[in-house]
Amino acid sequence: MKFKDNLPIYLQIEDYIYLQIAQGKLQAGEKLPSVRALALELTVNANTVQRALREMTAKGYIFTKRGEGNFVTTDEGHLEEMKSKLLKQELAAFVSRMEKLGVERESLTGLLASYLDDTREE
Amino acid sequence: MKALEIKDLSYHKNLKTILERVNLTLEAGKIVALVGANGAGKTSLMRVIAGLAKQYKGGVEVCGEADEDRRKQYIAMTDSLSAFRDSRKIKDVADFYRLVYPDFDDKQFADILEFMNLNEDERLGSLSKGMKEKLIIALVFSRKAKLYLLDEPFSGVDAMSRKKIIKSMLLWKPEEATLVISDHVLDEIAPVIDEVVLIKKHSVLEQRSAEEIRAEHESIEEWYEGFYEGEE
Numbered sequence: 635m636k637f638k639d640n641l642p643i644y645l646q647i648e649d650y651i652y653l654q655i656a657q658g659k660l661q662a663g664e665k666l667p668s669v670r671a672l673a674l675e676l677t678v679n680a681n682t683v684q685r686a687l688r689e690m691t692a693k694g695y696i697f698t699k700r701g702e703g704n705f706v707t708t709d710e711g712h713l714e715e716m717k718s719k720l721l722k723q724e725l726a727a728f729v730s731r732m733e734k735l736g737v738e739r740e741s742l743t744g745l746l747a748s749y750l751d752d753t754r755e756e
Numbered sequence: 757m758k759a760l761e762i763k764d765l766s767y768h769k770n771l772k773t774i775l776e777r778v779n780l781t782l783e784a785g786k787i788v789a790l791v792g793a794n795g796a797g798k799t800s801l802m803r804v805i806a807g808l809a810k811q812y813k814g815g816v817e818v819c820g821e822a823d824e825d826r827r828k829q830y831i832a833m834t835d836s837l838s839a840f841r842d843s844r845k846i847k848d849v850a851d852f853y854r855l856v857y858p859d860f861d862d863k864q865f866a867d868i869l870e871f872m873n874l875n876e877d878e879r880l881g882s883l884s885k886g887m888k889e890k891l892i893i894a895l896v897f898s899r900k901a902k903l904y905l906l907d908e909p910f911s912g913v914d915a916m917s918r919k920k921i922i923k924s925m926l927l928w929k930p931e932e933a934t935l936v937i938s939d940h941v942l943d944e945i946a947p948v949i950d951e952v953v954l955i956k957k958h959s960v961l962e963q964r965s966a967e968e969i970r971a972e973h974e975s976i977e978e979w980y981e982g983f984y985e986g987e988e
Contacts, residue, residue, distance in 0.1 A: 673926050
C-alpha cells in the first residue's frame with residue numbers, strides 16, 4: 635500500500651480499512667488485525683495506526699473488547715456510512731478530474747449515461 | 757514520560773562551533789527523524805546524547821538521568837563496526853556485544869539475523885553495504901534500550917534493504933522506547949516517523965509532527981526542502 639505523502643496517514647489508514655470492509659475482506663463483527671500487524675502490513679508507525687483506530691472507534695465503526703482487540707461494527711447504518719464515504723471520495727476525485735478536462739458539471743450525467751450505454755455488455 | 761531532554765546544549769571542538777544552544781525534548785515511544793544537511797551536526801548531537809562526546813556545555817537527560825555513565829544504560833547507538841577486521845565473523849561481533857552490553861539478547865539477535873537473511877558465520881569483509889547495515893541494525897535492536905540512536909542507517913543502502921530495515925524497526929522497537937533516525941533524505945522513512953527534527957546552523961531549527969505537516973497538504977520532503985531554497 636502506497637500512501638499519499640501530503641495527506642495525514644491516519645486518514646488514509648481509515649480509508650484503507652473502510653475499503654477492506656466494503657470489499658468484504660473484513661466482515662461485520664470480524665476482529666481486526668493487531669495494531670502491530672497493521673503497522674507492519676502498511677509499513678507505518680504503530681502510533682499512527684492507533685490514532686486511526688481511535689478515530690474509527692469514536693465514529694462507532696469499530697469497537698473494542700477489553701483484552702480481545704478491535705472488531706468491525708455490526709451496525710448496518712454504520713457499515714452503510716463507511717461505504718458511502720468511500721463512494722463519495724471516488725466520485726469527488728472523478729468529478730474533479732473531469733473538470734480539469736474542461737467538462738462542465740451539468741454535462742457529466744449525460745456523458746456518463748452514454749458511456750455506460752456504449753459499453754453495455756449484451 | 758520524557759525519553760530525552762536537552763537544555764541549552766553547546767558543543768565546540770578545536771575552537772569550531774559544532775552545536776549551539778540546542779533545546780530538544782522527545783517523548784517516550786516516538787519514532788523521530790533527525791534531518792539536516794551533511795555537516796549540520798546530526799552525528800555530533802547523537803554522540804553527545806550517547807555520552808561519547810564529552811566536552812559540551814548544557815544539560816542532557818535520558819529518561820531523567822543526567823550522569824553520562826548512568827544514562828548510557830538506556831541508550832543503544834549504531835556502531836560503524838570499523839574497529840572490527842574484515843576477517844571477523846558476525847558471531848565474533850556478537851560475542852563482543854554480549855561481553856560489553858549486559859542487555860544484549862541472544863535470542864533476539866538470532867531472530868533479527870534470520871529476518872535479515874544473514875548468517876552468523878559470514879565474515880564482515882564479505883558483506884555488501886546493505887548487509888552490513890542490516891547487521892548494524894540487528895546488533896542495535898538486540899539490546900534492550902529506552903533510546904535507540906540510528907546514525908544514517910540508510911546511506912549507500914539499496915531500496916530493498918532499506919525496506920527490510922524499516923520493517924525491522926517496526927518489529928523490534930520496544931513499544932515504550934524512542935527511536936531517533938538521522939538522515940539527510942526523508943523519502944522512505946516519512947510514513948513511519950512521528951516527528952521530524954531539523955538541524956540547521958548548529959541548532960534545532962524546527963520540531964514538527966509528521967501528521968501535522970501532512971495535514972497542511974505538504975509532504976515532509978517539500979517541507980524539509982523549503983528550508984534550503986535558494987541555497988543550492
